[in-house]
Amino acid sequence: MAAPSSSTRSQGWLSEDDCRLEDFASVVEQATDPADYPSADSVREEVLVYDSDSLREHGGSAERRREIQAELARALTDGPGIVVFQGAFRDHEVIDRATAAFDTMIAHQRAAGTTAGDHFAKPGANDRVWNALEKLAVDAPDVFADYYANDILALVSTAWLGPAYQVTSQVNVVNPGGAAQSPHRDYHLGFMSNEQAASYPAQVHHLSPALTLQGAVAHCDMPVQSGPTMYLPYSHLYAPGYLAWRDADFIAYFDRHHVQLSMAKGDAAFFNPAVFHGAGHNRSADIRRMANLLQVSSAFGRAMESVDRERISAALFPVLASLKATGAPDNDLRNVIAAGADGYGFPTNLDFDQPVDGLAPETQAELLWRAVHEGMDADTFRRQLTEQRKRRGSDHT
Numbered sequence: 494m495a496a497p498s499s500s501t502r503s504q505g506w507l508s509e510d511d512c513r514l515e516d517f518a519s520v521v522e523q524a525t526d527p528a529d530y531p532s533a534d535s536v537r538e539e540v541l542v543y544d545s546d547s548l549r550e551h552g553g554s555a556e557r558r559r560e561i562q563a564e565l566a567r568a569l570t571d572g573p574g575i576v577v578f579q580g581a582f583r584d585h586e587v588i589d590r591a592t593a594a595f596d597t598m599i600a601h602q603r604a605a606g607t608t609a610g611d612h613f614a615k616p617g618a619n620d621r622v623w624n625a626l627e628k629l630a631v632d633a634p635d636v637f638a639d640y641y642a643n644d645i646l647a648l649v650s651t652a653w654l655g656p657a658y659q660v661t662s663q664v665n666v667v668n669p670g671g672a673a674q675s676p677h678r679d680y681h682l683g684f685m686s687n688e689q690a691a692s693y694p695a696q697v698h699h700l701s702p703a704l705t706l707q708g709a710v711a712h713c714d715m716p717v718q719s720g721p722t723m724y725l726p727y728s729h730l731y732a733p734g735y736l737a738w739r740d741a742d743f744i745a746y747f748d749r750h751h752v753q754l755s756m757a758k759g760d761a762a763f764f765n766p767a768v769f770h771g772a773g774h775n776r777s778a779d780i781r782r783m784a785n786l787l788q789v790s791s792a793f794g795r796a797m798e799s800v801d802r803e804r805i806s807a808a809l810f811p812v813l814a815s816l817k818a819t820g821a822p823d824n825d826l827r828n829v830i831a832a833g834a835d836g837y838g839f840p841t842n843l844d845f846d847q848p849v850d851g852l853a854p855e856t857q858a859e860l861l862w863r864a865v866h867e868g869m870d871a872d873t874f875r876r877q878l879t880e881q882r883k884r885r886g887s888d889h890t
Contacts, residue, residue, distance in 0.1 A: 505694050509687060512737040514746060521727040521750070525573050532561050538752035539573050539726040545580040545645050552648070562652035569653055569706075573726035574765040577754060581645040581710065581761035588759055591640050592712045592783060594633045595664045598622045620666035624798050625785065629662070630805040630833055634812045641832035642825035646708070649763050650789045650831075653706045657792035657836030657858070661800060667720055667775045667782040674771035676723065676747040679707055680788065680797050682735040683766065690735045698735055702767040704794035708787035709763075711756040719780040720773030722762065723751040729767035738769055763787075792837035803878055805833040806861050810874050813865045826865060834858035846884040857881065 525539045532551070534544040552558045568576050582588050599620045622628065630637045641660070650658045677683055682690045682701045690698070715721040725747050728734060737743045747769055756762065764770065775782055790796040813826055830836075838853035846854045855863075860881060864874040883889075 506691065507695050507698055507733045507736055508691055509733075509736050509740075511733040512740060512743070514742050517728075517731050517734075517737065517743065517746065520731045521725055523727055525726070530564055530568060530572070532564050533568075534579070537577075537754055540575045540577060540724065540752065540754060541568050541573060542577045542579060542754075545578045546583070548578075548648070549644065558648070562648065565649055565652040569763075569765045571730075574729040574768040575724050575726060575762065576649065576764070577756070577760060577762045578645050578649070579757070579760050582643060582759035584639075585759055587636075587639045588710075588712055590633070590636045591629065591785070594629055594636055595622060595625060595712070595783065595785070598625065598628055598632070598664070599666065619668055619671045620664075622664035624661070624800060625664045626660060626662035626798075626832070627800050627805055630808045634808045637833065638809060638812045638816060638829045642821075642828045644824065644828065645761060646710075646787070647824075647828040647831060649708070650706060653703075653763075654789060654791045656831075657856070658706075658831065659790045659792065659796050659800075659835070659837075660832040661788045661790070661796050661798045663786045663788070663798075665772070665784050665786050667772055669775055669777050669779060669781070671720065671772075671775040671782075673720065673723065673774040676725070676744055676751070676769045676771045677738050678729075678735055678769060679766035680705055681794070683738070684797070685735075687736050687739065695732070698732065701735070702729060702765050704791045705766050706787075706789040707764050707766045707768075707770075708761060708789065709784040710761045710787065711758055712783040712785060713780065714758050715756040715782055715784075716777070716780075717753050717755050717773075718775075719777045719782045720775040721753050721756055721782070723747075723753050723771050723773050724764065725751050725769040728769040729765040734767055734769070743769075802833065802835045802857060803882055806857055806878060807875055809833050810861065810864060811871060813861070814868070814871075817865050827862065830858050830861050830865075834861045841885040842887055842889070845889060846881075854884075855881070 525536045525541065527533060527536050530541050532543065533541045534547060535542045548561060552561050565576060599622060681704060682698060709722060753773055788797060809829065813829060817826060834857045836856050836858040838856045841854055848854050860877060
């Protein structure tokens with residue numbers, strides 16, 4: 494990400510007066526050099542495209558995995574800000590089972606007369622499932638385990654955020670005729686008014702994109718006419734962008750210069766949340782464009798959605814124990830635990846939840862892994878989960 498200009502650093506703050514379209518154009522109108530990203534399979538519309546099978550084949554060693562992750566972080570930081578993984582889910586049966594579970598959730602919402610709003614599009618025009626992560630874990634824990642064991646999701650999440658990242662998931666279905674979203678930046682500062690965002694100093698504008706990673710898994714083939722996500726590569730490098738994306742001139746520029754990449758079922762795209770983007774207009778006659786939108790948060794940030802990770806952990810434990818007993822790879826189990834459980838030890842009540850053999854107390858994710866690894870019975874695990882929550886709380890009267 495581009496650092497704020499010297500004048501911005503000296504004054505410490507950004508304002509709408511700093512937003513100049515000619516400066517923006519000079520930042521975003523650049524080409525992606527494939528030589529800078531040797532692990533990428535191709536460059537399409539300045540966006541880096543990776544072949545997931547190739548990454549799996551060549552990323553077996555810890556050293557090579559780190560090299561790939563460093564490249565991905567570079568692409569998201571100083572590069573186009575967007576990476577696409579072709580074939581992220583090799584087994585389409587996993588995608589289809591998750592799709593069926595999501596369709597059931599949508600049907601229940603419709604039957605209940607519930608309309609899920611959309612941050613940047615007209616409410617009710619499309620179908621959305623909020624907190625699909627927890628709902629999938631509770632309704633279909635076996636599907637959750639197979640889905641979030643995915644090594645590509647773990648690879649890019651760790652590359653951008655490090656360990657103990659927190660996954661949230663929102664299913665979005667753009668129906669035929671569904672209108673495009675307005676271009677925007679995402680959470681955190683992207684979900685504030687300009688006045689609110691301008692009240693944060695320039696270094697926070699620089700920091701905000703490092704706290705989350707935005708992603709989408711394609712649950713169907715998405716040709717361009719179905720309206721896959723519109724992106725403006727390199728737009729995350731524009732320092733005052735959180736104050737610019739509502740400006741009519743910037744919106745018009747986005748409309749003229751954005752790119753859209755078709756995706757196949759099982760592909761996944763991830764991008765820096767400061768990239769100007771928006772869901773496209775579904776101009777197809779019969780494609781219900783379903784994507785599982787992933788907002789992955791740093792352990793050091795606050796996720797947008799409230800997720801009951803204790804409930805998720807309790808639901809996943811029997812499935813994980815069964816997978817362990819049948820010889821599932823440890824990496825797959827750890828990926829599932831990383832997606833579902835809380836991997837960070839703070840905040841906590843240090844009077845009661847004191848660190849043992851380290852600087853931080855046992856995390857929920859560590860407890861879940863220990864329970865699976867040691868063959869703990871379900872009742873004991875649930876009891877320890879409850880005791881852990883009580884230790885971490887502030888009310889011990």
